[in-house]
């Protein structure tokens with residue numbers, strides 16, 4: 152059992168001794184605060200108590216005083232300064248990353264905590280693919296001629312590896328915590344990736360210190376050593392790449408292609424850096440409807456268990472039908488066909504253009520995220536293929552593909 156799940160169970164046992172049937176200790180219905188950018192949260196959590204949707208940045212602190220539970224996204228800093236003296240007994244974050252939560256303080260304060268590991272991993276992988284396919288078309292190269300170095304091989308990095316390898320693209324993996332743990336896999340040093348990879352893509356948590364520190368993992372020295380033409384991607388946390396150093400290297404003329412979804416700092420990114428990168432987006436790599444819905448259901452299920460009213464939710468009972476019903480693919484799957492299919496579902500240039508329009512105007516970064524256009528995962532596209540190999544490969548990549556032989 153993961154440590155966070157274990158802590159939820161232990162805290163739940165304590166809670167059960169003093170509270171029953173979704174009622175707080177005073178006998179009133181539990182009050183659950185949810186971030187207003189959590190799709191399906193109002194409907195789901197109202198099965199368990201009284202729900203109030205609130206902005207996450209800044210969070211209206213007065214609402215915390217009589218609340219029992221708090222469901223956040225990554226923009227809310229959860230720590231003693233926010234929660235000391237409140238009645239909050241459970242915090243859920245509908246995100247994969249947890250660097251916005253002081254979980255050590257929550258533990259010593261006896262507040263249960265649950266996150267949503269892997270909820271949006273597919274979305275991030277599809278963001279990376281959209282970016283790579285766009286750059287490959289623009290610069291005229293075949294992805295199969297490139298080596299992709301993946302730093303952080305967890306839910307995102309592992310799925311990225313699987314899809315790249317399904318396409319015959321060589322990957323190099325770097326994940327010291329997994330290597331030290333003895334996990335199976337051909338793990339290499341970051342140095343080796345820097346030397347050998349044509350694409351370097353970061354998918355680690357943000358650790359500000361400790362043996363596996365990732366703060367400025369890509370520092371000036373690392374960036375300076377990247378081969379000319381390297382594609383550098385950061386879709387994990389802004390401070391994993393030293394943004395000032397990156398800007399300096401780009402201004403000095405270092406030949407890199409850069410894709411940044413996350414910034415140092417957010418929401419006030421450095422517009423001069425945005426001007427220099429090839430693709431820049433407003434921390435939306437994980438923003439598919441499926442990814443957000445999974446985040447909500449994961450914390451909903453954890454909280455329902457915490458209060459002793461265990462419920463499970465099937466994602467397809469929540470999600471609307473996708474925009475595209477089905478399409479037919481004739482013949483095999485080459486890079487250009489794959490790019491067209493991928494971009495039928497999601498084209499990263501849409502989000503890049505939106506950010507460039509508003510960057511530098513206070514409040515606009517968060518507005519883009521709040522009013523994010525609906526985006527689905529590749530699995531929402533039903534592709535009928537008359538070629539069996541194309542169908543098998545698309546299925547492996549995550550599309551809803553079938554082989555229907557031509558009669």
Ligand SMILES: NC(=O)C1=CN([C@@H]2O[C@H](COP(=O)(O)OP(=O)(O)OC[C@H]3O[C@@H](n4cnc5c(N)ncnc54)[C@H](O)[C@@H]3O)[C@@H](O)[C@H]2O)C=CC1
Pocket residue numbers: 247248249268269271272275302303304305306307308325326327328329354355356357358363364365386387388412413434435436437438
């Ligand atoms: N841009 C976005 O919208 C999103 C960003 N994220 C970020 O991406 C991160 C990764 O996401 P997941 O794959 O779901 O997390 P995960 O926890 O499943 O995987 C992270 C991997 O990084 C490895 N790692 C830790 N320290 C490392 C180091 N120093 N060097 C190399 N590898 C290291 C871990 O061992 C683990 O295998 C999250 O922590 C979150 O901050 C996640 C989802 C969406």
Ligand SMILES: O=C(O)C(=O)[C@H](O)COP(=O)(O)O
Pocket residue numbers: 188223224225226245246247248249271434435436437438520
């Ligand atoms: O899950 C994560 O980790 C992320 O980075 C999320 O995609 C961030 O989304 P918000 O929590 O900032 O809405």
